[in-house]
Structures are given as structure tokens and as C-alpha cells.
Amino acid sequence: xxxxxxxxxxxxxxxxxxxxxxxxxxxxxxxxxxxxxxxxxxxxxxxxxxxxxxxxxxxxxxxxxxxxxxxxxxxxxxxxxxxxxxxxxxxxxxxxxxxxxxxxxxxxxxxxxxxxxxxxxxxxxxxxxxxxxxxxxxxxxxxxxxxxxxxxxxxxxxxxxxxxxxxxxxxxxxxxxxxxxxxxxxxxxxxxxxxxxxxxxxxxxxxxxxxxxxxxxxxxxxxxxxxxxxxxxxxxxxxxxxxxxxxxxxxxxxxxxxxxxxxxxxxxxxxxxxxxxxxxxxxxxxxxxxxxxxxxxxxxxxxxxxxxxxxxxxxxxxx
Numbered sequence: 001x002x003x004x005x006x007x008x009x010x011x012x013x014x015x016x017x018x019x020x021x022x023x024x025x026x027x028x029x030x031x032x033x034x035x036x037x038x039x040x041x042x043x044x045x046x047x048x049x050x051x052x053x054x055x056x057x058x059x060x061x062x063x064x065x066x067x068x069x070x071x072x073x074x075x076x077x078x079x080x081x082x083x084x085x086x087x088x089x090x091x092x093x094x095x096x097x098x099x100x101x102x103x104x105x106x107x108x109x110x111x112x113x114x115x116x117x118x119x120x121x122x123x124x125x126x127x128x129x130x131x132x133x134x135x136x137x138x139x140x141x142x143x144x145x146x147x148x149x150x151x152x153x154x155x156x157x158x159x160x161x162x163x164x165x166x167x168x169x170x171x172x173x174x175x176x177x178x179x180x181x182x183x184x185x186x187x188x189x190x191x192x193x194x195x196x197x198x199x200x201x202x203x204x205x206x207x208x209x210x211x212x213x214x215x216x217x218x219x220x221x222x223x224x225x226x227x228x229x230x231x232x233x234x235x236x237x238x239x240x241x242x243x244x245x246x247x248x249x250x251x252x253x254x255x256x257x258x259x260x261x262x263x264x265x266x267x268x269x270x271x272x273x274x275x276x277x278x279x280x281x282x283x284x285x286x287x288x289x290x291x292x293x294x295x296x297x298x299x300x301x302x303x304x305x306x307x308x309x310x311x312x313x314x315x316x317x318x319x
Contacts, residue, residue, distance in 0.1 A: 002292045005035035005048035007062060009055040014267040014281065018052070021285040030292045040065050045072035049295040050288055052077045052243070054264050057150075075291045075301035077242045078263040082304065087148035089177055091239065091261050094307060098238055100231045102257050104180040106134050107147060110173045135161060138180050144168070147175045150262060157181075182256045184249030186220060188228055189213075191265070191280050192236045192244050194287035198229045199279050201272075203247065213273045220250070228255050235260050240305025242287060 004022055008015040015034065022032035035051060046069045053076060056062035066080040095102045109125060144156040144167050154174060156167040164178070189203035189212075202215035220228075232246045235257065245265035248255040267284075269277040295301055304312075 002030050002049035002295060003047055004030065004032040004288050004292055005046070005051045006032065007035040007051055007053050007055055007066070009058065011054065011268060013269040013277070015054065017269075017277070017281045018284055018288075021281050022289060025285065025289060027289050027293070030289055032288070037065060040068065042068065043072070045069070046074055048074050049297075049301075050075045050077065050291045052284070052288060053080065053083075056080065057083070057264055070302050073296070073298050073301055075295055075303075077288065077291070077303075078244070079240060079303050081302070082240055082308065083263050086239070086261060086263075088145075088259070088261050089147040091235075092177075094238060095235065095257055095260075098234050100235055100257050101254055103182050104138055106138060106178050108134075108168075108176045108178060110175050111168050111171050112173050114173055131161070134178065135164075138178050141181045143177075143179045143181060144171075145177055145179070146171075147177050150259075182249040182251050182258065184251050184256075186217060186224075186250035187215075188220070188248045188250070188255070190228065190232045190246045190248070191276075191283070192232050192241070192246060193280070193283040194242050194290070195233070195236050197283045197287070198232050199276065199283070200225055200228055200232075201276055205247075210271055213271070213276060224250065224253065224255065231255060231257060236305075238305050238307045240303050240308060242291075242303055243284065 006015045006019055019032040019034065022030070035048065048069070051066065051069060051074055053062070053066055056066055063080055063084060066076050070076045070080055089105070089107050092102045092105050109122070113121065141157055141159045142164070144158050144164060146154050154171060158164040158167055168176070187203050187205060189201050191199040191201070201213060202217060204212055204215050207214065228248055231248070235246055236244055241263055243263060243265070244260065245262040246260040247258045249258050250256070266272060267277065267280050272280070291301070
């Protein structure tokens with residue numbers, strides 16, 4: 001029997017519906033259940049062929065457990081090694097190499113020095129930074145947000161240098177991004193499951209959370225939607241995520257990838273709505289079953305993206 005485990009926190013609607021759907025598929029030798037951990041011994045395998053991770057971004061204990069599980073052959077969605085290393089600034093840098101349009105963005109050091117550091121620790125960093133050059137490149141208004149993280153935590157809209165420096169004073173030891181605003185006439189949030197299935201959802205980030213998928217705009221033109229789907233797949237193939245969302249703000253007919261590092265994206269029925277909820281449950285269930293069927297006991301079942309695979313292959317072996 002191959003077990004699919006669902007590791008989750010306080011969310012209920014999606015994990016419960018997902019387990020029920022996997023079990024309803026009645027695939028021979030495959031069952032799904034919530035993960036149960038009663039002890040963690042180094043180097044020992046888990047009871048699960050596949051685990052869907054919905055919570056380790058908030059619980060370091062789970063992330064460490066998942067790495068051990070992956071080391072021992074469990075297919076973990078999403079790859080806990082890559083997820084631990086990934087962050088938004090790198091993703092934007094990668095997008096510029098993939099031909100996916102992203103807003104102008106700069107990386108900024110934390111306002112406060114990290115613990116156990118001193119001024120000497122930053123002897124390679126100019127002081128002051130070229131603020132005028134940075135502000136001229138980004139323009140106003142701009143968005144100021146952590147280079148790693150999510151959930152709209154510590155995100156500021158700043159309209160001038162005074163607002164920027166006031167916000168900067170509040171960010172402590174967070175490494176931050178300053179990003180040009182995209183004045184969008186259309187906006188989409190897209191599920192990508194298994195690197196194959198894409199769900200393009202009209203989205204309104206300015207609405208209250210429970211109404212962000214309630215959008216009163218005409219549907220996008222076919223060419224725009226085709227480009228969005230292509231960009232979604234390009235990003236997720238490069239990053240190697242099996243469960244992710246990508247957000248696009250459309251300005252002048254051009255889709256700008258705004259946020260595409262969401263490996264535990266919202267899938268609650270109350271926020272995404274019934275149609276989107278049913279789609280993601282079905283797509284995720286079938287993706288996890290495929291992974292269980294392909295699972296090789298004792299082997300490596302970890303998904304790595306095209307970027308990592310090509311880097312590992314070396315220049316001579318790239319195609």
C-alpha cells in the first residue's frame with residue numbers, strides 16, 4: 001500500500017476534500033490521509049510514498065522532517081530543499097533570463113544589522129547607497145516588501161522618498177525589495193499543478209480577502225490568456241514547483257509576473273470559490289496519485305526544476 005500524506009496546519013476545507021477525493025478515485029494500492037508524526041529518528045524513512053506540504057513554511061520542525069523524508073525516498077510536494085533556498089528576488093532574476101516580464105526591482109539590505117554583526121561586517125557595502133539612482137530607476141509610487149515571505153506581511157506602498165524611509169525604519173532585520181508599481185487594467189492568479197495543469201483565475205487584489213476572486217471585468221483576450229499560460233508553465237518548469245500560484249498584473253496588454261513564489265497557496269473554498277476549489281482539488285488529487293504510482297522505493301523521488309537540472313548537468317550537456 002502506498003500512502004499519500006497531507007501535512008497541513010489550521011486549514012480544513014482543502015486537505016479534507018483532497019484526501020476524500022484521492023480515496024474516492026479508488027486507485028489500486030493507493031490511499032490518502034493526514035500526516036501523523038509520533039517520532040523523528042535521523043535517517044529513518046516515513047510511512048508515506050508522497051507528502052503534500054501545506055505548512056512547513058511556518059513550522060521549521062516540519063521542514064526538517066520533510067528533508068529527512070525526501071532523503072529516504074518520499075516524494076515531497078513541494079521539494080523542501082529547493083523551497084528552503086528559494087526567494088522572491090532570485091525568482092525575479094530568473095524570470096529576466098526566461099523572457100517573462102517582471103516589474104523593475106532592486107534588492108536592499110536590512111535597515112538593522114543582523115544579530116552578531118557590526119559595521120565591519122558590511123565593509124563591502126557602500127554607505128550611503130545610491131538612493132537617487134535607485135529611486136530614479138524604480139520610480140514612484142512603488143511597493144516595498146520582503147525579499148522572502150508571503151501573505152502580504154510587511155508590504156508597503158510608498159509614494160515618495162519620505163514614505164519610503166519611514167517604512168524602511170519599520171522593517172528591522174528584514175532584507176527588502178523595492179519594486180516599481182504596475183498600473184494594471186487586468187489581473188490574474190493562476191494555479192499550476194504538476195507542471196502541466198494551469199487554472200487562470202481573474203483576481204482583484206484590491207478587494208477584501210474573501211472577494212478577491214469576485215471580479216467584474218470582461219474575460220481576457222485569447223492571445224493574452226495563452227501568453228499567461230505559457231509564462232506560468234515556463235516559470236514553474238524552471239523552478240520545479242508541483243503546486244504553486246503565479247500572479248500577473250496586465251498593463252498595456254503585457255502580463256507582468258508580480259508574485260510567483262507561492263508553494264503553499266490559498267486553496268480554501270471560502271476564499272477561492274466553489275469552481276476554483278473543485279478544480280484544484282481534482283488537479284491536486286490526480287497529480288499526487290500519479291506521483292504515488294511513479295514512486296520508486298529507496299530511490300530519489302524529488303522534483304528539481306529545469307534551472308537546477310541544467311546547472312547540475314554542466315554547459316557541455318545542456319540541450
